[in-house]
Amino acid sequence: IITITNTLFSRGAKYLAITTNNATLIIISTEDWRPVTEHSLPSPPSALSWSSTSHFLAIATNTTLTILSTPSFSPLFTTNLSSEILSLSFSPFSSHLAIGLHDGRLSLLSSSTWSIVGEMEEEESEIPAVDWSESMLAVARLEGRVTVHEVESVLGNFFVPTFELNVDAQVTCLAFGRGGGYLAVGTDDSTISIYHVSHQKRGKLAQKLKLDGSSVLCLTWSPDGRYIAIGTTAPNLIILNTLNYTPTTLPRFSTPPHVSFSDNSKYLAASSDKLIVILSTPTFSPLRTVNVLDEYDDDDEPPAAKSLSDTTSTNKTPQNNVNNVQSILDDLAAESPNPASSYSHSQSQSSQQQHQPPQQRRKKKITGLKQEGGWSQRHEITSFLETAEAFLSPYEFDHPPRDIRLFVASILMLQWHVKWISSLQSEVRESVAMQDDGEPLNSLCRILRDGVSVMERIMEDEEGVTDWFFSLRLFELGRGDVRRLMAWNSWWRQCYGDAPLVDVGLLQRVEDQGRTTSGGAGGAGGDAG
Numbered sequence: 260i261i262t263i264t265n266t267l268f269s270r271g272a273k274y275l276a277i278t279t280n281n282a283t284l285i286i287i288s289t290e291d292w293r294p295v296t297e298h299s300l301p302s303p304p305s306a307l308s309w310s311s312t313s314h315f316l317a318i319a320t321n322t323t324l325t326i327l328s329t330p331s332f333s334p335l336f337t338t339n340l341s342s343e344i345l346s347l348s349f350s351p352f353s354s355h356l357a358i359g360l361h362d363g364r365l366s367l368l369s370s371s372t373w374s375i376v377g378e379m380e381e382e383e384s385e386i387p388a389v390d391w392s393e394s395m396l397a398v399a400r401l402e403g404r405v406t407v408h409e410v411e412s413v414l415g416n417f418f419v420p421t422f423e424l425n426v427d428a429q430v431t432c433l434a435f436g437r438g439g440g441y442l443a444v445g446t447d448d449s450t451i452s453i454y455h456v457s458h459q460k461r462g463k464l465a466q467k468l469k470l471d472g473s474s475v476l477c478l479t480w481s482p483d484g485r486y487i488a489i490g491t492t493a494p495n496l497i498i499l500n501t502l503n504y505t506p507t508t509l510p511r512f513s514t515p516p517h518v519s520f521s522d523n524s525k526y527l528a529a530s531s532d533k534l535i536v537i538l539s540t541p542t543f544s545p546l547r548t549v550n551v552l553d554e555y556d557d558d559d560e561p562p563a564a565k566s567l568s569d570t571t572s573t574n575k576t577p578q579n580n581v582n583n584v585q586s587i588l589d590d591l592a593a594e595s596p597n598p599a600s601s602y603s604h605s606q607s608q609s610s611q612q613q614h615q616p617p618q619q620r621r622k623k624k625i626t627g628l629k630q631e632g633g634w635s636q637r638h639e640i641t642s643f644l645e646t647a648e649a650f651l652s653p654y655e656f657d658h659p660p661r662d663i664r665l666f667v668a669s670i671l672m673l674q675w676h677v678k679w680i681s682s683l684q685s686e687v688r689e690s691v692a693m694q695d696d697g698e699p700l701n702s703l704c705r706i707l708r709d710g711v712s713v714m715e716r717i718m719e720d721e722e723g724v725t726d727w728f729f730s731l732r733l734f735e736l737g738r739g740d741v742r743r744l745m746a747w748n749s750w751w752r753q754c755y756g757d758a759p760l761v762d763v764g765l766l767q768r769v770e771d772q773g774r775t776t777s778g779g780a781g782g783a784g785g786d787a788g
Contacts (some may be wrong), residue, residue: 260441263530264303265517269313272521274329275528276316277535277551278304284318285551286332292549296332302334305622306346310353314753315370317356319344324358326373336373340366346399348389354756355414357396359386360388361695367413371756379418388432390437399430405444406532409455422462424454436480436487437501443487445475451489451499466504471495476515483524488539490516496529498543509543623649634688634700642676643707647674662725663717666733670710671770672762673693677707679759680751691750697749702740709734734766741767 265278274295275287282300287293299550306319316327321343328335346359355376356368363384367377384402391397396408406420428446435442435456444452453466457487480487487499489506494515497509512531519528526546527538535549634640634654647670653659659667680688692700713731717724736744744763751758 261533262514262532263517266519266528266530266535267307267309268519268521268526268528269309269316269329270311270522271313272526273313273397273524275519275535276307276309278318279529279552282320286316287549287551292547294551298327298332305344308349308356310345310349310370311351312353315349315353317347317349319347319358324368328411338373340364345385345387346389348391350391350410352392352397357389357391357398359389359398361385363400365389365418367416369756377413377416377418387430388434390434390442392435392456394439395435395442397433397434397435397442399444401429401431403428403430403446405430405433405442407442407462424452424462426450426452431475432477434478434480434487437484441484443478445478445489447474449473449475449491451475451478451487453504458705467498468504468506470497470506471508477517479518481520481522481524481527481540482522485524486520488518488520488527488529490518490529494531507543509538525680532547541727548552587736633697634680634686634692637700637704639707639711640681640702644674644677644681644710646711646714650718660721660724662728666713666728669734669762669765670714672765673707673710675759676761687754691747691754693741694750695746699743699750702743703747703761706734706740707734734770736763736770 261279261281263277264280265276267276268274269276272289275289277285277287278300279285280303282303282757284298284300284304286295286297288295300318300320301323301539302320304318304320306317308317310317314329316332318325318327322339322341322342323468323532324338324340324347325334326336327333332403338359340358341364342360342362344358345361346357348357349355349370350357353370355615356370358368359619360366363386365379366375368374379398381768384404386398386401387401388399389397391410394410396410396413397406398406400406403426405424405426407422407424408418411418412421421434423732424442424444426444426446426568427449428450430444431447432445433442440457442454442456444454446452449470449472451466451468451470452464455461455463455465470489471491471493473491473495476490476492476494478489485501487501489497489499491497494512495514496509496512496518499505500507512529514530514532516529516531520526521528525540527540527543529536529538533552535551536545537547537549538544539546616732651667651674654667657662680691713733716731717728722725741763744761748760748763751760752787
């Protein structure tokens with residue numbers, strides 16, 4: 260019998276990820292509550308985690324970790340760990356993924372390089388659950404122990420816990436709540452224990468409740484901290500009101516429910532057998548029931564399942580994998596410019612969707628990008644680097660004239676950015692350069708061209724620079740340029756977390772300095788400003 264084994268809202272509740280016991284991952288769009296895509300997995304998944312930006316979805320199947328990139332849900336990265344993966348959790352800003360293993364190891368995966376950057380190698384009890392707050396990382400041990408670590412220490416590869424919690428049963432799940440001030444721990448003896456984790460009462464028990472006599476399967480806080488939803492093996496769905504810690508048991512489910520709150524705390528998704536029940540807070544009355552396994556309209560067949568093993572290759576050096584970079588870039592380019600909650604849509608959007616074929620509605624088509632005029636074909640780049648080298652040389656040991664110091668700083672910034680991009684693989688450079696039909700690159704090259712003109716003029720007449728510098732038209736950033744440069748930075752930041760970006764604010768300061776000074780100077784400067 261095929262049943263749902265896990266369910267998880269993405270940030271913003273645009274998607275609902277669902278896994279089944281027959282090794283299938285289904286992504287539901289909350290716009291029309293229909294499948295967007297379906298993947299056949301190597302084995303039934305044991306854990307899921309969305310990044311805080313929802314750009315990535317991490318899936319654990321046995322010892323294999325796979326990262327999908329949204330909204331295409333194409334495989335971005337896969338790797339094998341030392342033992343079965345039991346738990347996953349992205350950090351609040353998505354910089355790292357915590358991976359709990361059956362052999363007791365905890366691994367940290369960097370989302371900027373997709374490589375393991377830290378590991379707790381204690382060969383002890385398995386790790387059934389991990390969770391982050393902004394300042395803490397909690398690690399559950401099946402044996403009945405929870406270690407709580409400072410995030411700064413963990414990211415520095417220092418895994419000595421700040422404090423430990425000892426419970427009298429096997430730990431099955433845990434979650435931070437109320438802004439990270441509390442930690443709820445579920446155990447196999449039907450107990451929920453809630454601990455303070457703030458500095459004043461760190462590690463002290465706030466509440467302990469015995470529930471329905473069955474094992475606690477999963478729990479999740481509502482983001483506003485008012486409720487804790489608990490799934491048990493009874494199978495029951497229990498709602499705990501954290502104002503008075505009063506439990507309410509909802510009508511019995513046919514299978515142990517898995518639960519997930521939307522990030523606005525208005526909706527709770529709970530699985531039961533083949534159904535997803537969407538409940539509305541604060542009454543937790545059923546709002547909608549979704550059968551994702553075998554109910555489709557006559558004209559709307561479910562999407563064909565894609566095998567991850569057919570499309571993903573193990574990648575030990577993801578920073579050199581052009582397909583991974585392109586996958587992120589394609590997904591960013593395909594995303595809607597309006598990230599508002601998907602629970603409210605305009606009538607025009609709904610009408611337009613109704614007239615689209617079902618498959619078209621499910622998955623946006625990413626159109627091809629122009630391939631001419633890429634990074635390597637732009638003469639502005641070579642010209643800028645050569646001119647900047649000569650222009651900056653005298654200022655290696657001496658300060659530039661006061662009037663052009665801000666301009667010199669902007670050239671140093673641009674030089675570092677351009678040199679860094681030029682040092683990357685050509686395929687990566689061209690992948691980014693061709694985004695948005697090359698328009699962001701066009702804006703950057705125009706800025707480089709303007710910079711070259713000003714640098715050449717300064718080198719010709721540095722002594723008289725104060726007489727004419729502020730009469731020049733400098734970078735002249737329009738709104739479109741700013742928008743395109745911000746998109747350019749966003750793409751590079753997604754590919755490389757430590758990428759040196761274009762400082763748009765600095766360019767605007769240079770422009771404003773010239774405009775303000777020339778505007779108040781009169782004469783030629785005022786006319787040119």
